Amino acid sequence: MRADEEREYTEYVAGRLSRLHRTAYMLCGDAHRADDIVQATLTALYVQWRKVSAAHNVDAYVQSILVRRYLDERRLRWSRVRLGGVPAHAAPIDAAEHGIVERDALLTALRALPKGQRAVVVLRYFDDLTVEATAEALKCSVGNVKSQCSRGLAALRAALTPAEAGTARGSRDGS
Numbered sequence: 282m283r284a285d286e287e288r289e290y291t292e293y294v295a296g297r298l299s300r301l302h303r304t305a306y307m308l309c310g311d312a313h314r315a316d317d318i319v320q321a322t323l324t325a326l327y328v329q330w331r332k333v334s335a336a337h338n339v340d341a342y343v344q345s346i347l348v349r350r351y352l353d354e355r356r357l358r359w360s361r362v363r364l365g366g367v368p369a370h371a372a373p374i375d376a377a378e379h380g381i382v383e384r385d386a387l388l389t390a391l392r393a394l395p396k397g398q399r400a401v402v403v404l405r406y407f408d409d410l411t412v413e414a415t416a417e418a419l420k421c422s423v424g425n426v427k428s429q430c431s432r433g434l435a436a437l438r439a440a441l442t443p444a445e446a447g448t449a450r451g452s453r454d455g456s
Contacts (some may be wrong), residue, residue, distance in 0.1 A: 290327060293334075308347075308400060318350050318351050321354075348404070386441060390437050398432055401419065402437070405430055
């Protein structure tokens with residue numbers, strides 16, 4: 282890779298790294314696995330940078346790589362193994378005060394979704410992509426995105442308790 286291409290790649294990654302990690306975390310629900318997914322994405326991006334940088338929508342292309350890496354990892358048998366738990370030296374915190382209870386309930390419900398629905402919901406509502414951009418990133422039809430999104434949101438609503446579902450609807454509606 283030429284020096285100017287290397288600089289462009291570095292600037293692109295520096296500007297989007299935290300968003301990529303957040304998306305990967307929302308997909309897999311584990312910070313360490315998210316690191317692995319982002320690393321695999323950035324490696325593939327580096328190798329293909331000349332092609333990717335010429336693409337019409339670089340962000341959609343990178344989102345597509347990220348989701349494909351996540352889906353590929355999910356197919357591997359070892360990805361179902363969970364190692365460790367909370368470290369013994371972890372300091373206790375007031376979960377209610379930090380909003381951890383609500384976040385944990387949402388992440389648990391999100392993890393229960395099938396991988397296709399989870400990918401659509403994360404890209405649409407956590408990454409704020411349009412239906413068309415989500416379809417482009419996942420390389421599927423707009424209708425598929427709409428149906429997967431509808432099913433995913435219905436499953437999330439059903440998984441949350443009535444009080445949490447009312448809170449989520451109220452915050453979405455602005456009430």
